[in-house]
Amino acid sequence: MSKVEINYILLAHKNPDQLQRLIERLTARYVKFYIHIDKQVDINKFKRKIPESDEIFYLRNIDRKNGTWGDLGIVKATINAMKLILNQKRNGVCILLSGQDYPLVSTAKISDFLNEHQKINFISTVSLPFKGWHKGGKDRIEKYKFNKSFKRGHFIQMPSIWEKEFYQKDTPGRINFLRKKGKFKEILKLLKKRRFPKDIKPYGGSQWFILPISTIESILLYLQQNPKYLSYHQFTLLPDEILIQSIVRKLEEEGKIRPSLTYVNWTRPHGDLPVTFKTEDFEELKSKSKNFLFARKFDTSQDHNILDLIDEHLLR
Structure with a gap:
């Protein structure tokens, strides 16, 4: 074949x-x-x-x-x-x-x-909605997301004027931010309720x-x-x-x-998520190799030995 x-x-x-x-x-x-x-x-x-x-x-x-x-x-x-x-x-x-x-x-x-x-x-x-996501993920698809910069997590989410949540004390400040950035088209978006496509x-x-x-x-x-x-x-x-x-x-x-089939660890109680795997995580990855083809994430600037272990014990 x-x-x-x-x-x-x-x-x-x-x-x-x-x-x-x-x-x-x-x-x-x-x-x-x-x-x-x-x-x-x-x-x-x-x-x-x-x-x-x-x-x-x-x-x-x-x-x-x-x-x-x-x-x-x-x-x-x-x-x-x-x-x-x-x-x-x-x-x-x-x-x-x-x-x-x-x-x-x-x-x-x-x-x-x-x-x-x-x-x-x-x-x-x-x-x-999925209970494993913040607010079931509804905020992702019902609110408008506007970037404040290219930095990770540097954004705002806003509901339309038709949502009760729009009428909160922080809304004027957010609209003023958009105005200062010249994001007038984004402000106009708030006049329309955001709905996931019907089909x-x-x-x-x-x-x-x-x-x-x-x-x-x-x-x-x-x-x-x-x-x-x-x-x-x-x-x-x-x-x-x-x-x-x-x-x-x-x-x-x-x-x-x-x-x-890509294994990612989002559940470790301490540290940044997803987990950046290091040498001490090899046994975890070895056990996951029975059900997954790939894993993420790794960073050789932090630890390259973990990849050496995978090469030697899993890829050969």
């Missing part, structure tokens, strides 16, 4: 050496890489370390987006990478990873697994996925036929956890949708 083609979309903004290592671990005869470097970052630092080739492609500058946390840019970048993959008439599956991910099993095991499951959509989805039900879940090329084609066709859906999410908080998930649940059979 021929190997399934694997198309990795890699979203990166730091650590070119770490991205190079990730690509080296995932390289195989049937694999190609489509790399998006955050528009705010010097792409040449990456291209010098990882030159373009017949297997490695960078998104053009015109297709690069600002990767502001919680914003739509990173989703648009993913969509642009999908388009490039289809333009090259690739088959098989599409895998979305960040530059701070790493495999937990060998390329041979990844290939064998995907050969057996190449028609399955591995993307985590839960119907909204699709909201689902949320992890950003990271493995999808068949046929699903990628369906997603792009849906976005082409429903341009207002993408523009709606311009004001969604963390649309990377809602936009594509909702389309997949609308278009694909429930029996062909399974949870993401």
Whole structure:
């Protein structure tokens, strides 16, 4: 049986050496890489370390987006990478990873697994509202999100004038902030109640996925036929956890949708989340390698030994 083609979309903004290592671990005869470097970052630092080739492609500058946390840019970048993959008439599956991910099993095991499951959509989805999210996630899709800057978490959320919550003491200050920034179009948005598009039900879940090329084609066709859906999410908080998930649940059979195969730890009681794995976390990752193909996140500027342990004990 021929190997399934694997198309990795890699979203990166730091650590070119770490991205190079990730690509080296995932390289195989049937694999190609489509790399998006955050528009705010010097792409040449990456291209010098990882030159373009017949297997490695960078998104053009015109297709690069600002990767502001919680914003739509990173989703648009993913969509642009999908388009490039289809333009090259690739088959098989599409895998979305960040530059701070790493495999937990060998390329041979990844290939064998995907050969057996190449028609399955591995993307985590839960119907909204979901009790595991703040306010069930309703604030993400019912309020307008406006960025105050490119800094992580530096944004405001506001309801429309038709919501009781609008009439609070901090609202005039927020509107004045928007006025000072010249965001008059954003202020006018508040005159209209924000509603999720009627023809699709909201689902949320992890950003990271493995999808068949046929699903990628369906997603792009849906976005082409429903341009207002993408523009709606311009004001969604963390649309990377809602936009594509909702389309997949609308278009694909429930029996062909399974949870993401990228392990992320959001539950550790102390420290920043998600967990940045270090040497002391190896046993945790080893146990998760039985059910997941990848894990995130790692940072070689903090700890590179954890990747050495994975190489030695899991990838061989």
